[in-house]
Amino acid sequence: SQTIHQWPATLVQPVGSPLSLECTVEGTSNPNLYWYRQAAGRGLQLLFYSVGIGQISSEVPQNLSASRPQDRQFILSSKKLLLSDSGFYLCAWSHRRGTGNTIYFGEGSWLTVV
Amino acid sequence: EDKVVQSPLSLVVHEGDTVTLNCSYEVTNFRSLLWYKQEKKAPTFLFMLTSSGIEKKSGRLSSILDKKELSSILNITATQTGDSAIYLCAARGENTDKLIFGTGTRLQVFP
Numbered sequence: 001s002q003t004i005h006q007w008p009a010t011l012v013q014p015v016g017s018p019l020s021l022e023c024t025v026e027g028t029s030n031p032n033l034y035w036y037r038q039a040a041g042r043g044l045q046l047l048f049y050s051v052g053i054g055q056i057s058s059e060v061p062q063n064l065s066a067s068r069p070q071d072r073q074f075i076l077s078s079k080k081l082l083l084s085d086s087g088f089y090l091c092a093w094s095h096r097r098g099t100g101n102t103i104y105f106g107e108g109s110w111l112t113v114v
Numbered sequence: 115e116d117k118v119v120q121s122p123l124s125l126v127v128h129e130g131d132t133v134t135l136n137c138s139y140e141v142t143n144f145r146s147l148l149w150y151k152q153e154k155k156a157p158t159f160l161f162m163l164t165s166s167g168i169e170k171k172s173g174r175l176s177s178i179l180d181k182k183e184l185s186s187i188l189n190i191t192a193t194q195t196g197d198s199a200i201y202l203c204a205a206r207g208e209n210t211d212k213l214i215f216g217t218g219t220r221l222q223v224f225p
Contacts, residue, residue: 032211043202043217094211101206102148103213105156
């Protein structure tokens, strides 16, 4: 069966510091990978998605970037965090289109920028 | 711009009550609608609906899609305190892997 791991679970970082959130999927190949952010009252906002190694699509302009160095690894980064980057970040995966398109989420990472 | 709207934003009920959560969508070339339950961390998948009028059921939860009205409902009968959560609705268009989420409905069930 497939599993998704995301870490760290909780992070408190000062403004201006770098960020790295990591996500890995096990038990499947060639997944689509996603980073969502959840802010209070705004639901889940898609930040990035990837259909393959090195292929990243950005949905909203922001202070963050994403990378996919391996097939089942997805990393969310920032060089200098802003207060507004605080929130709950969720990594997710799905099968490639045509093979079932439910999205499955990781446990999430709480980021507080102080 | 594609969007998903859920109502009500918040709902407080007593155990045993039946609740209906609403989701409406405006998505280009709509393909599917998904419901998730989020308790503390990761949203967990409940249903995926692609065809109008066909009810999906899992225990006390059921959901149905109305493509004519561009909407879906999620019903929970005989609610329990364990049903307390945020219920998220998401829609996907054709030729895309991206889900558009609503803001969710926060359900609180008191004993």
